[in-house]
Amino acid sequence: xxxxxxxxxxxxxxxxxxxxxxxxxxxxxxxxxxxxxxxxxxxxxxxxxxxxxxxx
Amino acid sequence: xxxxxxxxxxxxxxxxxxxxxxxxxxxxxxxxxxxxxxxxxxxxxxxxxxxxxxxxxxxxxxxxxxxxxxxxxxxxxxxxxxxxxxxxxxxxxxxxxxxxxxxxxxxxxxxxxxxxxxxxxxxxxxxxxxxxxxxxxxxxxxxxxxxxxxxxxxxxxxxxxxxxxxxxxxxxxxxxxxxxxxxxxxxxxxxxxxxxxxxxxxxxxxxxxxxxxxxxxxxxxxxxxxxxxxxxxxxxxxxxxxxxxxxxxxxxxxxxxxxxxxxxxxxxxxxxxxxxxxxxxxxxxxxxxxxxxxxxxxxxxxxxxxxxxxxxxxxxxxxxxxxxxxxxxxxxxxxxxxxxxxxxxxxxxxxxxxxxxxxxxxxxxxxxxxxxxxxxxxxxxxxxxxxxxxxxxxxxxxxxxxxxxxxxxxxxxxxxxxxxxxxxxxxxxxxx
Numbered sequence: 001x002x003x004x005x006x007x008x009x010x011x012x013x014x015x016x017x018x019x020x021x022x023x024x025x026x027x028x029x030x031x032x033x034x035x036x037x038x039x040x041x042x043x044x045x046x047x048x049x050x051x052x053x054x055x056x
Numbered sequence: 057x058x059x060x061x062x063x064x065x066x067x068x069x070x071x072x073x074x075x076x077x078x079x080x081x082x083x084x085x086x087x088x089x090x091x092x093x094x095x096x097x098x099x100x101x102x103x104x105x106x107x108x109x110x111x112x113x114x115x116x117x118x119x120x121x122x123x124x125x126x127x128x129x130x131x132x133x134x135x136x137x138x139x140x141x142x143x144x145x146x147x148x149x150x151x152x153x154x155x156x157x158x159x160x161x162x163x164x165x166x167x168x169x170x171x172x173x174x175x176x177x178x179x180x181x182x183x184x185x186x187x188x189x190x191x192x193x194x195x196x197x198x199x200x201x202x203x204x205x206x207x208x209x210x211x212x213x214x215x216x217x218x219x220x221x222x223x224x225x226x227x228x229x230x231x232x233x234x235x236x237x238x239x240x241x242x243x244x245x246x247x248x249x250x251x252x253x254x255x256x257x258x259x260x261x262x263x264x265x266x267x268x269x270x271x272x273x274x275x276x277x278x279x280x281x282x283x284x285x286x287x288x289x290x291x292x293x294x295x296x297x298x299x300x301x302x303x304x305x306x307x308x309x310x311x312x313x314x315x316x317x318x319x320x321x322x323x324x325x326x327x328x329x330x331x332x333x334x335x336x337x338x339x340x341x342x343x344x345x346x347x348x349x350x351x352x353x354x355x356x357x358x359x360x361x362x363x364x365x366x367x368x369x370x371x372x373x374x375x376x377x378x379x380x381x382x383x384x385x386x387x388x389x390x391x392x393x394x395x396x397x398x399x400x401x402x403x404x405x406x407x408x409x410x411x412x413x414x415x416x417x418x419x420x421x422x423x424x425x426x427x428x429x430x431x432x433x434x435x436x437x438x439x440x441x442x443x444x445x446x447x448x449x450x451x452x453x454x455x456x457x458x459x460x461x462x463x464x465x466x467x468x469x470x471x472x473x474x475x476x477x478x479x480x481x482x483x484x485x486x487x488x
Contacts, residue, residue: 021360021362022360025337025360027337027356027359037353037357040353041360044325044326044329044357047321047322047323047325047326048326048365050318050319050321051322051323051326051368051372052368
């Protein structure tokens with residue numbers, strides 16, 4: 001990641017940034033769906049952290 | 057042709073008798089024969105097969121395990137790989153269950169139900185090609201096609217006790233195969249014997265009688281190494297002893313490290329989520345309610361990942377692939393467990409990895425997923441485990457080197473280290 005996203009992002013910030021992206025890609029979600037998606041994004045953050053440790 | 061037609065009828069009856077319990081078949085097709093009437097017998101005459109629901113078959117709808125595609129127009133031609141197979145004479149018997157859009161390792165499908173494991177119908181068959189693996193493991197079909205993006209052939213092959221081949225990525229045409237993540241997608245067969253695997257592989261490669269893929273070797277001089285590190289962590293003792301037994305047979309138990317395995321798995325996980333989300337974005341905007349709820353949520357989450365993150369994940373995946381290719385320059389075959397455990401119960405579909413309970417649907421590919429970015433061929437072979445549930449081991453070779461995987465598997469079967477699917481069926485009959 002050019003901006004070294006992993007080192008500067010917390011899990012919370014990662015999930016928040018991803019949810020905000022739903023507007024720009026025109027994907028509407030109700031609140032219940034947002035809660036479920038947040039949980040999946042939290043699981044994905046583990047993988048973000050793993051590859052953040054790898055130099056590209 | 058009375059004998060041939062009797063065989064067709066027997067298979068149709070077997071499907072009808074078992075499908076309520078196993079739920080492998082989504083639809084059936086009754087062939088006129090198994091091709092024995094051909095004046096020049098071809099490589100697959102006398103053989104039965106079916107396909108995962110994501111292969112195009114002329115006259116049938118390709119649903120990829122979904123409801124939303126079920127009203128699509130029937131295809132006007134076969135997928136290229138299906139056409140190659142049909143030309144070699146086997147009888148085609150129908151479409152097989154899968155996780156919706158191939159996103160899962162369980163074959164738990166909210167539209168069409170869960171496919172059960174033929175060795176214990178209270179357990180998962182694995183996925184996403186679970187219908188294909190179960191139909192072969194139950195002895196209903198001689199072979200079946202599946203697809204493998206992150207482990208969708210290798211995982212169900214392990215849990216159902218059959219051979220399952222993920223071929224070299226890009227070696228075979230994927231025209232007419234519903235995509236998931238094109239940079240990892242492969243299509244491959246399940247069989248109960250290496251002899252049939254060789255024949256199916258030959259036909260799918262566009263080759264014919266006389267191909268070197270059909271020639272067995274007795275040369276045991278194959279340089280192997282078991283993978284350590286990531287591939288030992290979280291694995292059941294039985295899985296590890298299976299890997300060690302294969303390594304011992306070939307005379308090298310010294311482990312080597314694929315150091316980038318964890319990063320490769322994470323990169324593959326993120327790329328899969330993102331590419332899957334991108335592929336389905338239009339449908340998610342308009343028809344999200346038609347998806348399997350779990351698949352929908354995972355696709356939406358993937359669609360929300362940033363391009364920048366995925367660009368980095370791709371760089372990590374490429375670096376990991378180089379790491380694995382270097383190991384495969386040194387060894388003919390690397391050995392790793394295929395799944396961390398035997399098939400989990402359907403009603404409690406969690407697996408325990410290093411003391412933590414995690415979803416089987418997302419994590420059964422723990423040891424298959426790190427291998428995808430390298431595009432190398434991997435053959436899952438069933439360990440010989442009399443009286444126990446099946447468990448498979450991955451044999452991994454360099455790109456384009458499937459033949460050595462078949463040679464190694466032949467030697468292991470002859471030595472009794474691994475079983476054939478037919479052995480497992482016989483054991484099941486004795487147990488029941």
